[in-house]
Amino acid sequence: MASLITCPHCGTRPKEEFSIRGAAAPKRPSATAKDEDWHRYVYVRDNPKGRYQEYWHHVAGCRRFLVVDRDNLTHEVFGVTDASDFERARTAG
Amino acid sequence: MRYSAYSILKQALSGNRLWKPAWREPQPKPHYDVIIVGGGGHGLATAYYLAKEFGITNVAVLEKGYLGSGNVGRNTTIIRSNYLLEGNNPFYEFSLKLWEGLEQDFNYNAMVSQRGIVNLFHSDGQRDEYARRGNGMRMHGVDAELLDRDQVRKMMPYLNFDHARFPILGGLYQKRGGTVRHDAVAWGYARGADQRGVDIVQHCEVIGIRRDNGRVTGVETTKGFIGCDRLALAAAGNTTTVGHMADLELPIETHVLQAFVSEGLKPVIDNVITYGAGHFYISQSDKGGLVFGAEIDFYSSYAQRGNLQTVEHTMEEGVSLIPGLSRAKVLRSWGGVMDMSMDGSPIIDRTPIDNLYLNCGWCYGGFKATPASGFCFAHLIAKNETHHVSRFMRLDRFERGYTIDEAGKGPQPNLH
Numbered sequence: 137m138a139s140l141i142t143c144p145h146c147g148t149r150p151k152e153e154f155s156i157r158g159a160a161a162p163k164r165p166s167a168t169a170k171d172e173d174w175h176r177y178v179y180v181r182d183n184p185k186g187r188y189q190e191y192w193h194h195v196a197g198c199r200r201f202l203v204v205d206r207d208n209l210t211h212e213v214f215g216v217t218d219a220s221d222f223e224r225a226r227t228a229g
Numbered sequence: 230m231r232y233s234a235y236s237i238l239k240q241a242l243s244g245n246r247l248w249k250p251a252w253r254e255p256q257p258k259p260h261y262d263v264i265i266v267g268g269g270g271h272g273l274a275t276a277y278y279l280a281k282e283f284g285i286t287n288v289a290v291l292e293k294g295y296l297g298s299g300n301v302g303r304n305t306t307i308i309r310s311n312y313l314l315e316g317n318n319p320f321y322e323f324s325l326k327l328w329e330g331l332e333q334d335f336n337y338n339a340m341v342s343q344r345g346i347v348n349l350f351h352s353d354g355q356r357d358e359y360a361r362r363g364n365g366m367r368m369h370g371v372d373a374e375l376l377d378r379d380q381v382r383k384m385m386p387y388l389n390f391d392h393a394r395f396p397i398l399g400g401l402y403q404k405r406g407g408t409v410r411h412d413a414v415a416w417g418y419a420r421g422a423d424q425r426g427v428d429i430v431q432h433c434e435v436i437g438i439r440r441d442n443g444r445v446t447g448v449e450t451t452k453g454f455i456g457c458d459r460l461a462l463a464a465a466g467n468t469t470t471v472g473h474m475a476d477l478e479l480p481i482e483t484h485v486l487q488a489f490v491s492e493g494l495k496p497v498i499d500n501v502i503t504y505g506a507g508h509f510y511i512s513q514s515d516k517g518g519l520v521f522g523a524e525i526d527f528y529s530s531y532a533q534r535g536n537l538q539t540v541e542h543t544m545e546e547g548v549s550l551i552p553g554l555s556r557a558k559v560l561r562s563w564g565g566v567m568d569m570s571m572d573g574s575p576i577i578d579r580t581p582i583d584n585l586y587l588n589c590g591w592c593y594g595g596f597k598a599t600p601a602s603g604f605c606f607a608h609l610i611a612k613n614e615t616h617h618v619s620r621f622m623r624l625d626r627f628e629r630g631y632t633i634d635e636a637g638k639g640p641q642p643n644l645h
Contacts, residue, residue: 139536139537139538150538151536151538152538155527156527156528156643157641158482158529158641158642158643159482159529171628172628175627175628176478178571178627178640179480179571179627179628179640180478180479180480181469181479181480181481181482181571181642182469183469183479183481183482183483183529184469185469185470185483185531186531188529190528190529192528208483208528208529208530208531208532209530209531209532210532211530211532211536
């Protein structure tokens with residue numbers, strides 16, 4: 137039930153320590169990008185059923201932003217990465 | 230059969246052998262004028278008003294589960310129209326007016342009970358904000374009354390008035406708000422639609438939307454292909470899943486909301502109460518159970534069940550507001566999946582596809598909207614024209630910068 141989250145910095149912690157920001161998939165466009173791209177980034181969501189990446193903020197722990205990779209139907213958690221590592225891997229990939 | 234005192238008497242005298250099912254269980258026809266995807270409150274209400282108000286009766290409602298198995302039977306049954314913004318208030322007031330005449334209109338006892346709703350406030354700033362909302366409502370011709378602490382205490386002596394951190398200073402009272410038996414709403418609309426010729430097809434899941442030349446020609450379902458002239462989506466938490474079949478881009482995230490009911494108790498809570506220091510709402514059903522809920526679970530979820538942390542949080546809020554609640558036992562809890570929109574307000578609109586219509590984004594406030602949502606959606610489908618009270622609820626409002634952000638929380642769906 138996504139009750140325990142393994143923070144890469146703090147170890148396995150209860151969900152209560154985290155605050156949830158939302159979908160990690162949308163990628164922030166450049167400041168000069170078209171209105172259309174900004175609209176898509178701010179408002180449009182893929183909202184898939186199943187595997188889902190979401191920003192979680194470890195507010196009562198290390199205060200790092202994390203990306204929790206999980207299933208939003210079974211609530212199984214597959215992995216947790218630091219958001220900066222997630223961004224680096226995504227940019228490199 | 231029309232339900233009346235006479236029909237009950239007649240049935241009683243004949244040993245209750247002549248009752249008929251409230252709706253048929255038809256096999257789908259090959260083609261309909263209108264197909265509505267989703268046999269919840271909004272889909273059924275849409276079918277009812279299409280048939281009754283707009284004369285379109287060659288209609289099918291496709292429901293993947295059984296009728297009323299989704300959010301229409303999973304909410305906390307509250308009706309009200311205490312909204313501030315122009316894009317919302319006239320719409321919800323229209324809905325409340327429809328609720329007021331609904332049982333006579335569809336000849337079904339939905340137990341509409343206008344017991345009043347009180348939104349409590351706990352600080353001077355919050356009082357000013359509620360006074361503003363109340364004034365906004367009155368300017369729209371909606372009843373609103375600002376109660377002081379003593380007036381609230383007289384109505385609800387069991388509340389925790391002297392809470393050290395969140396003392397109750399008063400409340401915004403809408404007398405015409407209240408509760409409705411939610412299952413009966415689904416059944417009443419289903420029966421009314423069925424009587425007018427609408428086919429309600431249960432256990433029929435839409436798995437594809439067939440298009441030709443930029444127009445929808447029908448839907449692939451678990452019961453085969455069904456053709457249609459117009460397709461209307463009212464799929465709540467599954468809106469994206471269905472919308473993606475037609476390549477719609479949607480400002481929707483799906484989240485789970487939990488609700489709770491206690492064991493049956495003697496009458497104690499006469500009204501609907503909302504807690505201003507958190508997000509908690511409670512009323513008492515006619516069976517005696519206390520029906521209550523709080524916030525969504527905050528993470529994206531398609532599961533119709535929630536997290537224990539939210540259960541605990543809800544109970545803490547409840548006990549903080551009503552200390553006596555700690556002595557009641559919770560009987561049941563359940564979850565429903567919500568189509569949370571990016572500004573907390575719904576969408577009733579056309580889509581980029583000519584004959585595809587969209588009704589979604591109800592967040593967790595969809596129940597009270599059921600009649601108006603159905604009426605306005607039916608109006609849109611029948612006339613291809615937006616009803617004037619839902620004219621702000623457009624799909625492209627995000628792009629144009631005309632969001633309806635009642636709570637002022639920005640594009641963060643889990644906060645609405």
